[in-house]
Amino acid sequence: MKRKKLRIDRILYCLIFFILLIFLIKFSINFTYNLILFNGVKKNEIITINKSEVKVWKKTVNYIHENMENVTIKHKKNYITISSNDFKNGLKLDTKIYNKTINEKIFSNQKTYYIENNELIKKSSKLKIKVPRYLYKHNYVDIYVKNKNGYELYEKSLKVTDKYVLFKTNKKYDSYYICYIYLDNISSSSKVNVNVNEEKKLKITLNPTNPTSKELVYEYDKKIISFENNTIKGLKKGSTNLVIKSKNDKTKAIVNVVVKEKTKSVSKEKEEVKEEKYETTVKDGITYVDGIMIVNKTYSLPKSYNPGGLTEEFMDAFYEMQSAARLDNVDLFVASGFRSYEYQVDLYDKYVSEDGKDAADRYSARPGYSEHQTGLAADINAADSSFEDTPEAIWLDENCYKYGFIIRFPKGKEEYTGYKYEPWHLRYVGKDIASKIHNAGKNISLEEYYGLESKYKD
Numbered sequence: 159m160k161r162k163k164l165r166i167d168r169i170l171y172c173l174i175f176f177i178l179l180i181f182l183i184k185f186s187i188n189f190t191y192n193l194i195l196f197n198g199v200k201k202n203e204i205i206t207i208n209k210s211e212v213k214v215w216k217k218t219v220n221y222i223h224e225n226m227e228n229v230t231i232k233h234k235k236n237y238i239t240i241s242s243n244d245f246k247n248g249l250k251l252d253t254k255i256y257n258k259t260i261n262e263k264i265f266s267n268q269k270t271y272y273i274e275n276n277e278l279i280k281k282s283s284k285l286k287i288k289v290p291r292y293l294y295k296h297n298y299v300d301i302y303v304k305n306k307n308g309y310e311l312y313e314k315s316l317k318v319t320d321k322y323v324l325f326k327t328n329k330k331y332d333s334y335y336i337c338y339i340y341l342d343n344i345s346s347s348s349k350v351n352v353n354v355n356e357e358k359k360l361k362i363t364l365n366p367t368n369p370t371s372k373e374l375v376y377e378y379d380k381k382i383i384s385f386e387n388n389t390i391k392g393l394k395k396g397s398t399n400l401v402i403k404s405k406n407d408k409t410k411a412i413v414n415v416v417v418k419e420k421t422k423s424v425s426k427e428k429e430e431v432k433e434e435k436y437e438t439t440v441k442d443g444i445t446y447v448d449g450i451m452i453v454n455k456t457y458s459l460p461k462s463y464n465p466g467g468l469t470e471e472f473m474d475a476f477y478e479m480q481s482a483a484r485l486d487n488v489d490l491f492v493a494s495g496f497r498s499y500e501y502q503v504d505l506y507d508k509y510v511s512e513d514g515k516d517a518a519d520r521y522s523a524r525p526g527y528s529e530h531q532t533g534l535a536a537d538i539n540a541a542d543s544s545f546e547d548t549p550e551a552i553w554l555d556e557n558c559y560k561y562g563f564i565i566r567f568p569k570g571k572e573e574y575t576g577y578k579y580e581p582w583h584l585r586y587v588g589k590d591i592a593s594k595i596h597n598a599g600k601n602i603s604l605e606e607y608y609g610l611e612s613k614y615k616d
């Protein structure tokens with residue numbers, strides 16, 4: 159009898175221990191889950207965010223820990239608090255991000271349903287399917303549904319918006335399946351110069367890299383060039399367009415090939431740079447030149463364009479630059495990053511009421527015309543003239559191109575950019591293009607480099 163009782167006790171202890179362990183594991187899972195998407199916090203500010211509204215972005219939190227001292231993030235049952243007494247190295251929070259309207263927008267990914275490994279996790283009448291990473295940008299997919307007869311085509315050519323495909327359904331299916339991945343675009347040099355009998359390898363990139371059909375067809379003047387194994391060979395003096403088309407999808411790239419007789423002119427190279435033409439494409443109301451999204455006083459973004467924050471490519475490049483700057487004792491942080499269309503409406507209206515329209519247009523963009531809406535631009539450390547000539551400003555001016563950034567509104571270039579000098583406003587364009595612009599000359603603006611205009615219509 160005594161023995162038996164002891165055994166029950168042991169089992170009880172084990173059970174309690176086990177339950178505690180489960181709680182502990184659960185707690186720690188919650189803890190890592192509750193990372194926050196935001197741009198920083200103001201001094202002494204305590205932010206309360208409902209747990210249900212929180213969308214996770216791990217990198218951001220790492221970033222805060224790295225940059226802010228004495229940050230307290232408290233995880234409570236239904237919400238998180240973030241507080242600090244010292245944010246001198248931190249990020250400034252645009253509290254507006256958390257006002258009701260924008261908040262809803264940013265965190266509207268709640269209760270969404272997504273596919274992982276082609277399996278639907280939950281069912282709903284309004285589906286938002288998270289697509290694989292390589293499909294994040296400008297792609298179309300076909301959705302298949304599974305019913306008792308197997309898979310059937312549900313909807314063709316659905317647009318991927320902000321990492322998701324949205325569609326409505328009244329029926330419940332066992333699973334949804336992304337079947338056909340469209341080749342969204344082909345990119346290659348817009349212009350190639352080649353001498354007679356010279357061979358040049360052409361780099362052709364497909365986006366996404368693994369579309370369902372990779373088959374390409376090529377059209378060109380066979381008297382002027384030959385084209386095999388992605389290699390152009392000049393045959394005769396002249397020029398031809400090498401058209402690279404997808405066999406099954408509606409996309410193509412055009413490469414202007416100029417074949418020249420070999421000459422030894424020194425000034426030739428300079429001429430060629432000048433005559434280089436860049437491919438301009440307009441997609442979903444957004445203009446791209448040389449693959450770069452263009453936003454200025456001439457080229458705007460649709461109201462609905464919202465990447466939800468600074469893009470991953472921006473942040474990755476920024477972290478790299480920040481680490482490098484730190485080695486030179488320069489502290490960099492994002493003072494103002496992504497701004498939605500709605501946010502810019504408020505900001506611009508405020509400036510107009512303070513300074514008048516003409517003055518406001520020189521330093522603030524009208525809604526839809528702000529690069530901050532791209533998620534590829536940010537104001538670093540400060541956004542006023544006090545930043546000029548600081549060690550940080552000098553460092554950025556000398557080094558930012560190495561990490562893929564350009565000073566978007568260089569000194570003395572208002573007639574091209576439409577904006578006063580802003581040493582703090584960086585735009586991510588990628589290392590390749592940033593270097594090219596940097597090498598093109600001191601303070602060359604994006605507008606000058608690509609021969610673009612930046613003027614409001616009125």
Ligand SMILES: [Zn+2]
Nearest residue numbers: 530536537583
């Ligand atoms: Zn800015």
